Amino acid sequence: MIQSNPLLLMVGLPIVIGILCLPLSDRLKSVAKVLSFLVTLASLAGSIFIFIKRPMNWQCGVTTMFNADNLSSFIGLGISFFAFLITIYSFGFVEKSLGRYFGYILITLGVSLGVAFANDLIALIVFWGILAITLYLLVNMQATESSSRAAKKALIIIGSSDAIMIFGIALIWMITRTFSMDRVRLPLTDITSLAAYICIAVAAFAKAGAMPFHSWLPDVAQDGPTPVTAYLPASLDKLLGIYLLARASLNLFIMNSTSNMVLLVVGSVTIIFAVMMALVQHDFKRLLGYHAVSQVGYMVLGIGTGSPVGIAGGLFHMLNNAIYKSCLFLTGGAVEKRAGTTDLTKLGGLAKNMPITFISCLIASLAISGVPPFNGFVSKWMVYQGIIELGKTGARLWIVWLACAMFGSALTLASFLKLLHTTFLGQRSKDLIDIREAGFAFAFPMVTLAGICCIFGIFAFAIPLSIFIIPSIGQAISYLGVWVPTTATALLMISILSGLLIYPFYRPKMFRSVQTFVGGEDPESLQRVSGVEFYDTIKDMKGLKFIYEKEEAKSFDIYDQGKNIISFFTKILQHLHNGVLPTYIVWCLLGMIGMFFILFFR
Numbered sequence: 001m002i003q004s005n006p007l008l009l010m011v012g013l014p015i016v017i018g019i020l021c022l023p024l025s026d027r028l029k030s031v032a033k034v035l036s037f038l039v040t041l042a043s044l045a046g047s048i049f050i051f052i053k054r055p056m057n058w059q060c061g062v063t064t065m066f067n068a069d070n071l072s073s074f075i076g077l078g079i080s081f082f083a084f085l086i087t088i089y090s091f092g093f094v095e096k097s098l099g100r101y102f103g104y105i106l107i108t109l110g111v112s113l114g115v116a117f118a119n120d121l122i123a124l125i126v127f128w129g130i131l132a133i134t135l136y137l138l139v140n141m142q143a144t145e146s147s148s149r150a151a152k153k154a155l156i157i158i159g160s161s162d163a164i165m166i167f168g169i170a171l172i173w174m175i176t177r178t179f180s181m182d183r184v185r186l187p188l189t190d191i192t193s194l195a196a197y198i199c200i201a202v203a204a205f206a207k208a209g210a211m212p213f214h215s216w217l218p219d220v221a222q223d224g225p226t227p228v229t230a231y232l233p234a235s236l237d238k239l240l241g242i243y244l245l246a247r248a249s250l251n252l253f254i255m256n257s258t259s260n261m262v263l264l265v266v267g268s269v270t271i272i273f274a275v276m277m278a279l280v281q282h283d284f285k286r287l288l289g290y291h292a293v294s295q296v297g298y299m300v301l302g303i304g305t306g307s308p309v310g311i312a313g314g315l316f317h318m319l320n321n322a323i324y325k326s327c328l329f330l331t332g333g334a335v336e337k338r339a340g341t342t343d344l345t346k347l348g349g350l351a352k353n354m355p356i357t358f359i360s361c362l363i364a365s366l367a368i369s370g371v372p373p374f375n376g377f378v379s380k381w382m383v384y385q386g387i388i389e390l391g392k393t394g395a396r397l398w399i400v401w402l403a404c405a406m407f408g409s410a411l412t413l414a415s416f417l418k419l420l421h422t423t424f425l426g427q428r429s430k431d432l433i434d435i436r437e438a439g440f441a442f443a444f445p446m447v448t449l450a451g452i453c454c455i456f457g458i459f460a461f462a463i464p465l466s467i468f469i470i471p472s473i474g475q476a477i478s479y480l481g482v483w484v485p486t487t488a489t490a491l492l493m494i495s496i497l498s499g500l501l502i503y504p505f506y507r508p509k510m511f512r513s514v515q516t517f518v519g520g521e522d523p524e525s526l527q528r529v530s531g532v533e534f535y536d537t538i539k540d541m542k543g544l545k546f547i548y549e550k551e552e553a554k555s556f557d558i559y560d561q562g563k564n565i566i567s568f569f570t571k572i573l574q575h576l577h578n579g580v581l582p583t584y585i586v587w588c589l590l591g592m593i594g595m596f597f598i599l600f601f602r
Contacts (some may be wrong), residue, residue: 007057007066010046010076011114014039018106024099033091036102040084042356043109047073057119064180066580067119067309071472075116075243078319082235082326083109086446089330090227092441093337101141105231110135112236116243121169121179128165132158139224150219153559157216160562161206166198172252178523181247187254197259200248200375208241209233210300214293215557218277221289222342226333227283233292234329235322242318249303256574263304271408276544278550279415279535282349284332287419288325290369294408295321300404302383308475310386315377316469320456324364324376324403327449332359334438334446335423344419344532346385349428353435357422358447365420367453369413373489375456375464380409382477414552415535422532451509458489504505 017144018041026031050056054073068076087105094101094592111134117242131315139151172191176184186193207214249255249263256579274294281287295317303315332358336342351358367374370381383405390536391398437443470477499544539548554560576583 006050007056007058007068007117008044010043010050010067010510011110011117014043014106014110014113016110018103018110020330021099021103021106024103026096026098027233029098032098032102036087036106039079039106040082040087040109043080043113044084047077051077057254064119064182065123066114066117067182070474071117071243071246071316074468074472075239076113077468078239079109079112079116079236080321082231082239082322083112085242085326085448086231086235088441088446089230089333090441092439093227093333094225097141101138101201104134104138104141108232108236112240113242119181121181123174125162125166125169126182128207128240129159129162131207131404132162135220135237135240137230138228139220141225141228144223146223147225150216150223150512154216154220157213157559158206160212161203164199165203168196169201171196171199181252184252185254186252188256188259193253196255197248198262200252201245201262204241204245204432205266205300206241207237207244208296208299209237209293210241210266210556211293211504211558212294212295212556214274214546215554215559216294218286218289221292221329222286223468226285226329226336229289230326230329232335233289234325236298238299238318238322238325242296242303245300246303246311246315246472248344255306260304260306264397264401265298267297267299267304269297270294270300271404272291273556275408275411275415276538276547279411279418281415281541281549282344282532283597284335284344284347284419284423285329287344287415288328288332289410290336291328291415292321294327294412295325295368298380298383298405302386303403305390307384307386307389309382309389309474309477311473311475312382312465312469313379313382313386314478315472316382316464317376317536319468320367320375320379320453322372323449323456324367324453325445327360327364327453328368330442330446330449331357331364332356338435341431344422346429346431346433347423348426349423349424350432350435352410354424354437356437356443356447360450361424362420363450363453365416369416369455370409371413371455373462373485373492376453376483378457378460378465380405418532419533450527458485460485 017035021032021035051073055069056067057064066315083105083538087102088309090101090105111127111130113133115124118124118127135158136151136155138152140148140488172184172186173179175192175196177184178184186196188194188197188486198201202213205211209217217233220233245263249259253259273295274290278287278290280296281290298317299321302310302317305311332342334354335347338354339350341347344564363374367376370377384402387398387402387405390401530533538544550556576587
């Protein structure tokens with residue numbers, strides 16, 4: 001039965017092999033590496049097969065348990081692709097507990113494919129819940145105080161949203177009397193169906209890292225192992241979170257203006273708030289963590305427009321973000337491995353010694369900032385068009401959503417200029433000695449993802465949009481404007497080559513070297529300026545200072561605020577539960593009186 005059902009094999013094989021890898025000791029680390037490589041490679045090949053042969057399904061009795069349609073097969077392909085690249089990268093990064101590490105990686109791969117292919121809501125929630133556990137285990141692999149704290153925070157936030165999702169699924173069953181996703185098509189015309197949609201959306205927001213369920217992601221990005229952050233928060237969690245939101249918005253429910261407005265507000269707030277936080281970060285990975293939050297806003301915003309081009313833009317941005325965000329985290333891991341730190345104040349001048357890492361980071365930075373001709377520009381441009389089409393329908397706030405999206409792109413470029421300068425182009429710290437390029441295990445995934453950023457930008461219409469995105473939404477899109485990626489790229493290359501040819505004829509023939517004027521001070525005694533502090537002045541701006549102070553005080557952190565609320569009620573209960581017998585008698589009498597009134601007036 002398994003041989004005739006590749007979907008079951010795709011989900012089950014990584015989970016089984018992953019469980020077998022868990023007890024392997026470091027003496028058998030080669031076995032763990034070989035098994036993980038072969039399984040992820042087989043999963044990638046199987047995902048390609050399923051994508052080509054779609055649609056297909058697996059029946060369990062009368063229930064269609066797994067279903068591979070245009071959208072789920074596309075997501076499954078992305079899941080397997082990133083698992084394969086991260087496995088190769090991990091060969092050079094992870095040194096201890098390889099059996100447990102690769103076991104968790106493979107189990108995560110299997111349950112992620114289970115989420116993508118699940119057609120039964122019960123199966124969906126089971127696989128979805130296991131993902132929260134594997135995230136906790138992978139983030140806590142280093143078993144440090146900071147990583148344990150970040151892992152617990154992620155588990156509590158995502159686990160709480162899972163409970164809300166279960167309630168939403170219960171509401172769906174109460175209305176439709178079915179758990180089969182292909183039989184659910186609910187119009188959001190009453191409070192029950194709207195509540196069900198909100199519950200599903202909350203789980204998607206928490207998994208993807210949208211506001212206000214975002215606070216776990218920067219902590220995990222900073223304190224978790226770099227391959228794990230590139231594997232889960234940067235790629236798989238984005239793919240699965242936005243997949244669930246898209247599945248709910250396109251298939252399970254019939255959207256209306258209220259539900260679309262919720263998505264538009266959440267998307268816009270997520271873009272601006274997170275990118276403002278990213279601007280002032282001094283840690284490489286934490287900065288990327290806030291940008292991973294900010295980019296989710298574009299995906300949610302695109303789906304919230306309700307227009308085909310906007311939805312396609314949101315899904316395309318989901319794919320693009322997984323590509324360039326994983327690339328950025330992997331370059332950060334290479335820097336961390338060679339320099340021993342991700343503190344931007346202690347880095348600088350690494351481009352000469354790590355050219356492959358620098359070029360990969362540069363391409364991914366331009367892509368995430370929406371600079372043509374890279375892939376991020378095309379998906380953001382489509383989201384902009386979706387917002388403009390929303391304005392044509394008479395929506396009054398469309399200009400606000402457009403301004404948030406475009407302003408967010410400008411701030412993204414500004415923060416990545418800081419990151420590139422302080423890490424690769426600035427003055428090097430004296431503590432950085434004997435820096436060399438990362439090895440093949442690091443370079444191959446980085447270069448592959450950077451190359452895809454170029455290919456998916458230049459050939460956006462021919463490859464990603466026509467093969468993956470448009471079939472997933474099942475609607476034709478009208479692409480406005482005059483941007484033609486291949487033509488524009490050719491013009492850009494001609495301009496660059498022309499500049500290189502002209503430059504030798506106009507550059508100065510002679511140079512003279514002079515000592516830097518520093519006001520009479522000894523240059524050697526001056527402190528190195530990293531450039532990190534440039535954006536710190538934003539914290540002191542009127543109107544922004546209050547927001548930054550509140551963020552530092554964890555006022556926007558749903559995790560810390562939740563702990564404060566629980567602590568408040570705990571103190572009240574502790575005060576009431578004081579061990580004095582007359583107090584208990586009074587409460588028992590009050591309870592009896594309350595029950596009497598309920599029964600009397602029933």
